[in-house]
Amino acid sequence: MTTTQQEPQKIYLKDYRAPDFQVDQIELWFDLQEDFCRVRSSMQIEKTNGIVKDLVLNGVDLELEAVHINGHRIEADRYHLTPETLTILDVPSKMTLEIQIKSKPQENTSLEGLYKSNNSFTTQCEAQGFRKVTYFIDRPDVMTTYTVHIEADDKTYPVLLSNGDKIRSEILPGGRRSVTWRDPFKKPCYLFALVAGDLGVIRDHFVTSSGRTVNLEIYSAHGTQEKCHFAMESLKKSMKWDEERFGREYDLSTYMIVAMDDFNAGAMENKGLNIFNSRLVLADAKTATDFNYFSIESVVAHEYFHNWTGNRVTLRDWFHLSLKEGLTVFRDQEFSMDLHSRAMIRIDTVADLRSAQFAEDAGPNAHPIRPDSCYAVDNFFTSTIYEKGSEVIRMMQTMVGRPGFRKGMDLYFKRHDGQAVIIEDFAAAIAEPNGQDWSQFKLWYSQAGTPEVRVKESYDAAAKTYRLELEQTCAPSPGQSEKKPFHIPLVIGLLDSKTGRELEIRSGKAIKNSEGQWLLHLKEPRETFEFTGLENRPVLSLNRGFSAPIHLKWDASQEDLLFLLAKDTDAFNRWEAGQKLMIRDLSKMIAQSKSGQTPKADDGLLTALGESLRDESLDPNLKSKLLEIPPHSYLWQLEDEFAAEHFEKASQSWMRAFAVRNESTLLEIYKRFHGKNDKSLHHTHMAERKFKNTALMFLSTLPSHLDLIWNQLQSAAHMTDYEAAFALCLDQDGSKREDAIQHFLKKFEKDSLTMNKWFALQASAENGLTAETVQTLWSHPQFNAKNPNRVYSLLGRWGDNLTQFHAGNGRHYQWLADRVLDLDRINPQVATRIAGAFDMCAKVNAESKAQARRALDSILDKGLSKNSYEVVSRSRQALN
Template sequence: MDIATTPTNPDGNPELADAAPTPHRPPVIHREDYRPFPWRVPTTDLAFELGIEKTRITATLAVERNPDAEPSDRLRLNGDGITAQSVTVDGEAVNDWEMDGPDLVLPLAGDAHTVEIVTEIDPSANTQLMGLYASNGMLCTQCEAEGFRRITFFPDRPDVLSTYRVRMSGPKEQFPILLCNGNRAAEGENGDGTHWAEWHDPWPKPSYLFALVAGDLVANSGDFTTVSGRRVECNIWVRREDLARTDHALESLHRSMRWDEETFGREYDLDLYNIVAVSDFNMGAMENKGLNVFNTKYVLADKDTATDGDFDAVEGVIAHEYFHNWSGNRITCRDWFQLSLKEGFTVLRDQLFSQDMRGEAVKRIEDVRILRAAQFPEDAGPLAHPIRPDSYREISNFYTATVYNKGAEVIRMMRSMAGEERFRKGTDLYFERHDGEAATCEDFVRAIEDGAGLDLTQFRLWYSQAGTPRVRVSHEVAGDGIRITLSQQVPATPGQAKKQPMVIPLRLAVHSKANETTGTEHIAVLTEAEQVFEYPLTGPDPVISINRGFTAPVIVERELARDDLVFLAAHDDDPFARYEALQELAVDHLVAAASGETSEGGEAALVEAFRAILADGTLDDAMRGELMMLPSETYLFEAMAGSGATGTRKADPGAIHAARERLKAAIGSGCAEELDALYDRAEEVAFDDPAGRGARKVKAQVLVYAAASDPAKAAEMAARQYDRADNMTDRQGALMVLAGLEAPEREERLADFYDRYRGNDLVIDKWFTLQALSLHPQVIAQVEALAQHRDFTIRNPNRVRSLYMAFAGNPQGFHAQDGAGYRMIADLILKLDPINPQTAARFVSPLGRWRRIEPKRAALMKAELERIAEADNLSRDTYEQVSRSLDG
């Protein structure tokens, strides 16, 4: 539940709740300190005189007392690095305002006033890329979470909603296109080479949803007619040279708009929907009302420059930001602790959309793989937090896999328990009740509860308890039935030593191995520490298929015989359960091998299981490609660290990597004929064939196994595929394998790739990433050399991530025994933090896993964290992540 408490400061500003911070100790903001803001801002008028090096902003705020808040005779307006040129109240200049840290505090005695503030900023100097900044000659904004305060003084919090009118003026030659939120109200020229445009957004919104773009852009346009017959002008704005790569984005937008009408009953509410692609951007995209600002990575796509995965990502992110129009914009967050209210719900919506566009089974496996690679480690480490946190120092650090991906899984569980029809009744009720409001997670849960007829009292623990529950499964046969005992344990996490039992819905079925028959599916809802569920038998020799479709974000612990897992992998009628059985076979073998334990017959069983997958004519290649993928080293790291009789075993990244490579080699050798036949068949499938996506996926997997078992053969195959490729998926798949080999084909194709795509920033990002992720023994030296490349810049987040985030995800290089990989990332953090602290802070997490790793590497990782912590003037973004990583 949300907590209301006695106020701790006169302005209701939670940032003042703590004692005065020091440069090394930013203030802690607590959820329990929330109070409504004392003033409302019904309307906001903004006038921008635009320039790359100087922009002048006049903000006119209509303010009135908030009857739902404790009265205050002061108006606190947040600022960050800005100075007021002038302040007027009701048309009269005032001088009795003061600065309290970065904030402007203004005495106000009456009930309603008009406040005008003038500021000037230099967008070209804004390396943080928050607020208004310059990017390749254009101006754009990023205001979530707290960037609007870098533009003008304002109550920059999500529960202050205002309707905006904006006038923009600037040089027409430099900024021929002027865009803002809402609908264009008027435009014209001034006669001196400048022009102007006025915009009005009729829907109240918080300041974090404000957006402005000015630049030399062109649009790919296409109208959309809503379900009620209203015409919406849709535009994808890009640089002229990128226009040809925007068709997929526009088509994805139209599909999203239609799907949201049909599936959630949500119709678009403005005359315009604009998307702008920006090359310098901290995030993937931003859902600003009617004017989405996107990283170019999630807009531009054609078959020569984008992979199948890139096409999917563009479609998914376009959909995600569009769906925010209702789940985030029309209903926004009361405070930043409620971030999962909009993000978790919208991630679920975009996942369901992508399932409908591309197939449920493969999409579900992809989503779970991401959850396990990013969120499970987060839940098991020092940065663990509930999907609705209780406190933070820097809100940007809580844009995490827990808030987004686990948040989506929590809402998916409600949907599983309610069923699709009743869940839709709950979401309809949520939209009806809270349209135009700043809501809470509790508001959403209550609407689902009332609309779907569920009692979610205990279920609310998912919002307040961190950690990934572990569910233990055992069974006994009793006559014609089976008694399944489920027990749960939620591990301790920082600040939460003891946990209460959660509500965990688990889809399950009982199959018969003897009869090779599948059983009826049931849903068992575990609510206690231990429960028994009884079901009829399908036949003799029962095998339990559990957490089918990954109904709950938990770790299932069960002692299944290897033969049972092989049976599930071959016969389970739930695609995810089949995939899971193969993953479990591989995890059991690899964790044992990495721990120095014997796994007699494990390797042979896996080779046979893979042979069956390759021969199974009922599978399409898209699913076959998923089943061919071994568990990631990150997932194995977590499995190894969380296993053992005492649960205190430490992961050894070197041993994990070696064991996984040995298994890949064994599969490559043991299934060589089958893999070659699969590759030959897939190679004949044309790009535009509906089966082409699956064919390209399995070809890449064949090359991976060949590289482990026969490097010379793999180099020849990959080079041939690269040379013949008529699409980026095949070309990148080949180069990925070549980048990890010591072969002449490697250097030749890397040079060709660079020359072919020189000047295309997104593709050159791929070139950096492929080398940073490679299995090449000299990868550290190669990354160091790439950091000196003429195309590398630390000021572009995409380029930094393409090299260093890829390297941080390379288990072989990052976990080098001498600590060189850890030093490289720590050096980057210290260099990047003064330039772009938000991006720098995201590199801390890989170092924060030191407690779960073997002692030698753990000491090296901890030493690098301590070195970062000792740096002068560390940003609050990075300070919070480092301090929690050391103390948590």
């Protein structure tokens, strides 16, 4: 690799030092004008380190106008200004520091800090955006109370919002309005928020467990308010659930959500004023799928739960981001499980984990849950920090049980409310009241990679003893060539090989938790567990509920896996058995395709899954999940080399074989559920719709049923059916594909949010034309490179479409690399997300790797932001 770009400076966890100053309180005055914004701040600051003389403040893209200390203006010789800092020299131990700056939010395309979009001012301060608002000590362990005054033209910006509770509103001369907000709770600056615009609103209220009334408000663009009601109901459910499950009551008198079209993230938990990407607030049957509704419910809950796990107790530094994000993901998953089917939510969670986080662990950008270093803290917002972090907390709950976990959570809040803490503080709070020693378990936070556990079984009929030998390893990852053994809690069951009945566990090493689950604690590189009193060889059900986020290397017989598929009492492991069988079959079919043979699906598996399809005792949701093809991103991890065309051929061949074998049953299922309970959002009816559309997906592989797809597209009563039919039309040959594209465009071209689906589904198609389609859509009049949703819908979905992005021996890599460079100059956070597509290139063929090297080299010397440089350079190094 050759590059002339200077490597950005790394920051390290080991270099953490407590802040030299604390801010006791801050008052802010915002003067919002059409072509600029003026901000005046007044801070009460006190030294915490008597040795330090100078105060260093962070600030980016700010025009400094004045600095006052204790009422006296200081001149330029008393401070030093750089593009990223303001250093005030020789400051007193206590002072009132006043700073006035001028900025241009209208020109801020990074959507970080204070920016203007669609005629509204808004903010995004996590992780380090507050330094684009005003000069401040921009780090999460500097917590203070905020009083905020916002002044703007009343006609243009009638809605002026900030954190906390509104304490004053007045009309000023010249048609301007001033509003004052005060948040009495100390918070880090990344939780600051401001919104100014002309917005519609819906209002409701919630009565807390102690009898207080909380005003609830959701703001969105005029004309979209009616799409906010589902989000409002989700918010009220979240507030009630957190009181009942974790004893957490909301603490302010107002809770606000604002939906914005131009927003880098999904949502942001700013204290009392959440700012959401509009796709996670706005919903109606015409434009939102069942998945969209579920996502809204989940994310509204996630941001609300942050009020305690993130806001009241926050993180000391960004290396400990999973302290709040892993914990809050765990909490929103538990919320969804309590409202819906626990087993089905768990299956979806693990499928997503394997597709995204396991791939991240296996790629060049693998990192621990608590990283040791980085170039840009914005790059910490990964699946590892969030989803794997959640899995570690789930293991804690599994080990101590629900009551023990609640006891630990209560201690955590009691001990650390109002503090900025670290992951070890949380782990200690859960461990101590439950008598746990987690010195080894905490390696999950410091070691990257997905552990692999190899399984060997034996049965001694004479001794009536079953022996289980487990061996754990973890592959090297960037910066970590050797790994220590993890502490892996495995939930286990033994089943009678004839009836499927649960057998009694008799083992000195097995421990029963409060939920009645039997656990094995694997702590050594290799351990053997013995189970006695067994009349016949049992069938093993291991890692039930996916109790540990690991790869199981287990050469279970086809007979045992088919038995588990049919009989296991653990719904997750029933699905898991089907996935293992399908992965084996697809791997065989990929090998057949590579050798020039016609891929042939296994008859036994087709028969078993066909029987599950016809089993009326099974939940339709589980039936759908049993038929899900493992995602290519997961299969990629299991193969030595990713060959796009062979993966696609194997998947399509398997689906066709199943459809041929079960054609009449699939057609009967489709007809039975088509048009049934179309408007219901009950999870049972959502499951039926998913089951019906799964049947349609298989039928679409048979030419005789293609009319079903087109008819559903034209007659769909809701977006779930419309999107399913549209996606299937895109994978067909002939004029119907183009007809479907125009049908969608004509129907929704004026709905910007729904048009994201139009871009995303075309980028996700597996029709051999996707690359050319994506490149054409980049220049489409409806595409806007400054809107993150549009970019993620088009380029993000294409990068995830492995069989299409990696087709043609890497001939599409240069085009995407050029787009990363374009985006980096507009919005580095968005560019970084898109650059992640190159993580997969380490397993492509030699010609494709050469193309990837050339593409990445061509942008590495073009002055990338530190965000993009970190991801691109690691992907490039993996290709050496």
